[in-house]
Amino acid sequence: MASLKEVRNRIVSVNSTQQITKAMKMVAAAKLRRAQDNIMQMRPYAQKLGEMLSTVSAGSESSSDSPLKTVRPVEKVLLVVVTSDRGLCGAFNTNVIKATLQLIEQKYAQQALRGNVEIFAIGKKGAESLSRRGFTVHTAYADLFGRLNFVAVKQAAEEIMKDFSEGRYDAVDLIYNEFKNVATQIIHADPYLPIRSEDKSMRARKTEVNYIFEPTEEEILSELIPKSLKIQLYRSVLESNASEQGARMTAMDKATENAQELLKELKLVYNRTRQAAITTEILEIVGGAEALKN
Known part of the structure; x- marks a missing residue:
């Protein structure tokens, strides 16, 4: 059985940890509110911009001339992996x-065997983890x-588009967590480049309307x-x-609850x-x- 001093030291240590997790939960909650406001404002704009691009390019032949729509045999692949800079956010980074x-294994296994899969890391945790696994990681x-x-995200997107246009990569995919609520994040692994053309039925429906373009298409x-x-990358x-702050808030809440349970057990052991x-x-x-008496 542990001594009273050891148990008392453990109680002090757990109590200090609980105070830290409470503080981190409060900080994550404050950051989450700002991050949630930002993404809620961005979603309608990104959706409308995508619809506008789809509408304009549906009846346009000139859109196929864009180097960003060039479909090539996939030899070299760039994966844009969005994680966090810090840990203590549950399985947030692990899931990404x-x-x-999994995407590499299912979709780009042959390219990975030839060493033609590279990582464009946004977030230090993804960069550290994937570099340890032997991938070439761009950490700029x-x-x-x-x-x-x-501005910072725009620069990253411009670098990716430039590399694709120059033929350095034949496909670019984007892997990130989509924010649903505080407790739920949805993993997305979406094609980023080349830009995919719509199917013929969708194109036919949109080309029924004649548009006047000013300036030119x-x-x-x-x-x-x-x-x-x-905008897609920024979103x-x-x-x-937002997902990171929600995951961290949930993780710190659970850690605080676990610390409280541990404190109860330690106090019982102490008593x-x-x-x-x-x-x-x-x-x-x-x-x-009795010995003195005898």
Whole structure:
């Protein structure tokens, strides 16, 4: 049985840990409110921009000339993996890493065997984990959450689009957590480049309407396609940020509850140990008195 001092030290340690987890939960809750507001404002804009691009490109032949729509045999692959910079957020990062490895195994196994799968890391945890597994990891934007804004994400998107247009990669996929609520995050592994064309039935329905373009279709599409890709990446990063704070808030809440349960058990052990020590002392006193009497 542990001594009273050991149990008392453990109680002090767990109590300190509980105070830390409570504070981290409160910080995550405050950050979550801001992150949730940001993503709720971004979703309608991103959706409407996607619809606009789809509508304009549906009846346009010039959209097929964009280098971002060029379909090539997939030899080299870039995976944009969005994780967090810090841990203590439950299975948030682990789920993204698992989804990335599963995507590679199911879709890009041959390319991975030839060493043609590279990782574009947004978030330090993904960069560290995947580099340990032997993948080539680009970490220029791994600390993007420390300076999270549209300008930083736009630069990352421009670099990805430039590499694809120059033929450095034949396919780019995006893996991230979508925010649903505080306790639920949905893993997405979506194609990012090349931009997929719509099926013929959808194209036929949209080309029934005649549009007047001002300026020309080419100019509109040359602006809309890169802008849509930048917004898509920015939305993914915002979704991941909100998901991270929700996951951290949930994890810290569970940790606080577990600490409370552990404190109850330790206090019970402490009281039992203390009672046993008192009983032992009483027995020693009684035994000593009897010995003196005899």
